[in-house]
Amino acid sequence: MTTQDLVQQIRMKKSFLCIGLDTDLEKIPPHLLQEEDPIFEFNKAIIDATNHLCVAYKPNIAFYEAYGIKGWKSLQRTIDYLNERYPEQFTIADAKRGDIGNTSARYANAFFEDLNFDSITIAPYMGKDSVEPFLSFENKHTILLALTSNVGAFDFQTKKINGIELYKEVLRTSKTYKGAHNLMYVVGATKSEYLTEIREIIPNNFLLVPGVGAQGGSLEVVCEHGITPDIGLLVNSSRGIIYASTGTDFAKAAANKASDLQVQMQKELESRNLL
Numbered sequence: 296m297t298t299q300d301l302v303q304q305i306r307m308k309k310s311f312l313c314i315g316l317d318t319d320l321e322k323i324p325p326h327l328l329q330e331e332d333p334i335f336e337f338n339k340a341i342i343d344a345t346n347h348l349c350v351a352y353k354p355n356i357a358f359y360e361a362y363g364i365k366g367w368k369s370l371q372r373t374i375d376y377l378n379e380r381y382p383e384q385f386t387i388a389d390a391k392r393g394d395i396g397n398t399s400a401r402y403a404n405a406f407f408e409d410l411n412f413d414s415i416t417i418a419p420y421m422g423k424d425s426v427e428p429f430l431s432f433e434n435k436h437t438i439l440l441a442l443t444s445n446v447g448a449f450d451f452q453t454k455k456i457n458g459i460e461l462y463k464e465v466l467r468t469s470k471t472y473k474g475a476h477n478l479m480y481v482v483g484a485t486k487s488e489y490l491t492e493i494r495e496i497i498p499n500n501f502l503l504v505p506g507v508g509a510q511g512g513s514l515e516v517v518c519e520h521g522i523t524p525d526i527g528l529l530v531n532s533s534r535g536i537i538y539a540s541t542g543t544d545f546a547k548a549a550a551n552k553a554s555d556l557q558v559q560m561q562k563e564l565e566s567r568n569l570l
C-alpha cells in the first residue's frame with residue numbers, strides 16, 4: 296500500500312487507529328478455546344467487528360511464535376484474511392527484526408513477500424546494512440524503533456553521544472539510507488513530550504504510536520505535538536481494545552472501545568481542518 300492510499304483511508308474513515316492483534320490464549324474468551332484455531336477465530340471476529348473504525352492492524356509476532364507452528368498458521372490465516380477481505384487495511388508485522396544484511400534480506404522476504412504484510416517494525420541498532428534490505432521493497436514500509444514506549448527506552452535511546460541523543464541520531468542517520476522514503480518510525484505515546492523535537496527532524500514521516508490505553512499515553516497530547524498536514528500518525532491500541540470483554544460479546548465490546556478512540560480521533564482531525 297502507498298502512503299497516499301493510507302492517508303486517503305484515514306480521511307475517509309476519520310480515524311488513524313491501528314488495532315494491535317496481540318492475541319493471547321490465556322486472555323481470549325474461554326468459549327473460543329473449543330475451536331480448532333482459536334487465535335484465528337478471535338482475530339477474525341475482532342477484525343469483522345472493528346474494520347470500519349480503524350485503518351491498520353498490527354499482529355505482534357511474539358504472540359504467534361509463542362505457539363510454534365500452530366501460531367504461525369494462525370498468523371498466516373490472519374494476514375491472508377486481512378489481505379483478501381479488507382485489502383484497504385494497512386498491515387504491520389510487529390516483528391522488531393534487523394540483522395546483518397544477508398539475514399535482513401531473508402526477513403524482508405518472509406514478511407513482505409511470503410506473508411505479504413505492508414510493513415514491519417525494525418530495530419535500528421545494527422545500522423544501515425541491517426535496515427536497507429527492507430527499504431528496497433517499493434510500497435512496503437519499514438517502521439524503525441526511534442523512541443519506544445517502555446521505561447527501558449531511557450537506558451540507551453535518550454543517552455547523548457557527542458551531544459546528541461541516540462534516538463535523534465537514529466532519525467537523522469536513517470534519513471540518509473537508500474530507500475529512506477519507505478521509512479516510518481515508532482514513537483511511544485508515553486514519550487509525547489519529545490514529539491516536537493522529533494517533528495523538527497522528520498516533519499512528514501508517519502509515526503506508529505503505541506502506548507495509549509493500557510500503557511497510559513494520551514491521544515490528545517500525541518496529536519498536539521505529532522500531527523502533520525497529512526496526519527502522519529497511526530495510533531495503536533492492543534489490550535485496551537481486544538480484551539474489552541471475555542464474554543460472547545467480546546467483538547462488540549472491542550468495537551465499542553475502538554469507536555471511543557475513533558470519535559476522539561475525528562475530533563482531533565476536525566478541530567485542525569485535516570479532513
Ligand SMILES: O=C(O)c1cc(=O)[nH]c(=O)n1[C@@H]1O[C@H](COP(=O)(O)O)[C@@H](O)[C@H]1O
Nearest residue numbers: 315355416443444483505509510532533534
Ligand atoms: O513496535 C511496537 O508496536 C511497540 C513499540 C513500543 O515502543 N511500545 C509498544 O508497546 N509496542 C507494541 O505495541 C503494542 C502495545 O500494546 P498495548 O499496550 O496492549 O496497547 C504491543 O504489541 C507492543 O509490543
